[in-house]
Amino acid sequence: MTQTDRRVLISAPGKVILFGEHAVVHKKLAVAASLGLRTYLHLEENETGQCRLHLPDVDIDLTWPLSELSLNVDRKALDTDHPDNIPEEIKQQFESWMGVTTKENQRRAVLSFLYLFFVLKTDKPASFGFTISTRSTLPVGAGLGSSASFASCISTALLVLFNHIPIGFTQSEKKESYLDTINRFAYKAEQVIHGNPSGLDNSVCVFGGALSFRRGERFVPLEGFQSLQLLLTNTKVPRSTNALVAGVGAKKEKYPNVINPILDSIDNISLRCCEAFKSGSKEDLAQELEDLVDMNHCLLHALGVSHSSLEKVRVITEEFGVKTKLTGAGGGGCALSVIRDDVNVETTNLVAKKLAEEGYDCYRTLLGGTGVNAVVLGDDSLDQTWLLNADRETLESHAI
Numbered sequence: 001m002t003q004t005d006r007r008v009l010i011s012a013p014g015k016v017i018l019f020g021e022h023a024v025v026h027k028k029l030a031v032a033a034s035l036g037l038r039t040y041l042h043l044e045e046n047e048t049g050q051c052r053l054h055l056p057d058v059d060i061d062l063t064w065p066l067s068e069l070s071l072n073v074d075r076k077a078l079d080t081d082h083p084d085n086i087p088e089e090i091k092q093q094f095e096s097w098m099g100v101t102t103k104e105n106q107r108r109a110v111l112s113f114l115y116l117f118f119v120l121k122t123d124k125p126a127s128f129g130f131t132i133s134t135r136s137t138l139p140v141g142a143g144l145g146s147s148a149s150f151a152s153c154i155s156t157a158l159l160v161l162f163n164h165i166p167i168g169f170t171q172s173e174k175k176e177s178y179l180d181t182i183n184r185f186a187y188k189a190e191q192v193i194h195g196n197p198s199g200l201d202n203s204v205c206v207f208g209g210a211l212s213f214r215r216g217e218r219f220v221p222l223e224g225f226q227s228l229q230l231l232l233t234n235t236k237v238p239r240s241t242n243a244l245v246a247g248v249g250a251k252k253e254k255y256p257n258v259i260n261p262i263l264d265s266i267d268n269i270s271l272r273c274c275e276a277f278k279s280g281s282k283e284d285l286a287q288e289l290e291d292l293v294d295m296n297h298c299l300l301h302a303l304g305v306s307h308s309s310l311e312k313v314r315v316i317t318e319e320f321g322v323k324t325k326l327t328g329a330g331g332g333g334c335a336l337s338v339i340r341d342d343v344n345v346e347t348t349n350l351v352a353k354k355l356a357e358e359g360y361d362c363y364r365t366l367l368g369g370t371g372v373n374a375v376v377l378g379d380d381s382l383d384q385t386w387l388l389n390a391d392r393e394t395l396e397s398h399a400i
């Protein structure tokens with residue numbers, strides 16, 4: 001296979017925030033872990049002279065001749081602290097490539113791609129072309145980090161495509177430094193998608209595992225982490241991470257003496273979680289996590305980011321003695337329930353059944369899986385049609 005028809009499968013996990021969402025935006029500690037559910041990206045280099053961006057999860061299929069994807073101004077102008085601050089002229093050019101794309105979720109996905117494309121692009125022959133197709137087994141916009149997982153895949157694809165990092169980065173002795181590079185650009189894409197991200201989600205999706213994170217500092221792998229049985233419930237109530245994060249910020253501005261102590265309490269919940277894992281006693285850990293889950297949810301409720309659907313999940317699970325909190329931005333989206341080892345399978349099934357009767361989707365998935373990964377595909381193997389049609393188990397078996 002030549003360099004020009006190289007095909008690569010990239011994947012990155014979603015994440016679940018155990019403790020500290022929202023507070024982490026304001027420099028409080030958060031604890032999160034990667035999920036078994038992932039986003040997959042198929043990258044094909046070809047000689048069509050065109051760039052195709054195929055994002056079926058958000059109903060996008062755009063193709064541009066690469067000769068037309070060129071900026072009128074020096075691309076150094078893209079080098080700002082936040083992508084929102086790029087010159088108006090570039091924003092207008094991005095708009096002109098957007099076609100009929102009008103929905104906010106679609107626009108942000110395409111804009112994050114265009115932004116990274118221009119930041120990372122290097123000179124290539126006129127015939128150079130490529131197709132990017134993505135498919136996620138994560139629910140999109142539900143609090144499980146689909147945007148960071150997507151951002152990590154796009155960042156990796158463009159870094160590999162333009163030869164900033166080698167395809168075998170996961171086997172390289174410079175792996176850590178390559179992952180840092182992927183993470184830096186994934187964060188930029190996250191900024192395009194949801195405004196003021198803390199950087200927690202992209203760190204989990206890129207590095208995988210379980211970690212604690214404070215904005216502006218390097219994440220710390222969670223000492224003594226043991227995978228937990230979690231039940232994730234997607235209420236399917238749509239919400240905007242942007243708006244919810246901005247709402248908490250506005251409350252903090254207006255009622256600093258009320259909100260700051262809440263954020264400090266959440267910080268202490270995350271600290272306590274780290275200590276509980278470190279101490280290693282499984283019995284105590286289960287009890288503490290349940291308490292912390294309950295308290296963290298109530299504090300998030302006070303910040304105004306719960307929703308009646310999430311409260312309903314709490315009521316249903318509580319009937320079985322199972323503790324639940326919202327996870328991610330809240331306002332709908334997903335809840336996480338801690339399933340203690342002494343809760344039997346029949347009970348868990350019954351809880352899941354009751355939740356399904358309300359129209360919610362339940363996921364049982366492992367925590368702490370591998371971070372972003374890329375493999376070169378052979379001539380005979382999987383193409384993008386396969387990617388778009390494969391079932392979840394088949395996809396997961398190729399994630400490595």
Ligand SMILES: Nc1ncnc2c1ncn2[C@@H]1O[C@H](COP(=O)(O)OP(=O)(O)O)[C@@H](O)[C@H]1O
Pocket residue numbers: 039055056057058104105106108109134135136139140141142143144145146147148150193194239240241242328329
């Ligand atoms: N598979 C995907 N394909 C294209 N865009 C995606 C995909 N997953 C996520 N996104 C982008 O991320 C946005 C969802 O981000 P967000 O609201 O933060 O939800 P989540 O909690 O799932 O990360 C989508 O509206 C879309 O712009």
Ligand SMILES: C[C@@](O)(CCOP(=O)(O)O)CC(=O)O
Pocket residue numbers: 020021022023024025142143144145146147196197198199200201241245327328329330
């Ligand atoms: C609310 C927040 O803490 C997590 C948002 O997670 P999600 O986008 O709902 O998956 C924001 C952030 O950390 O950037």
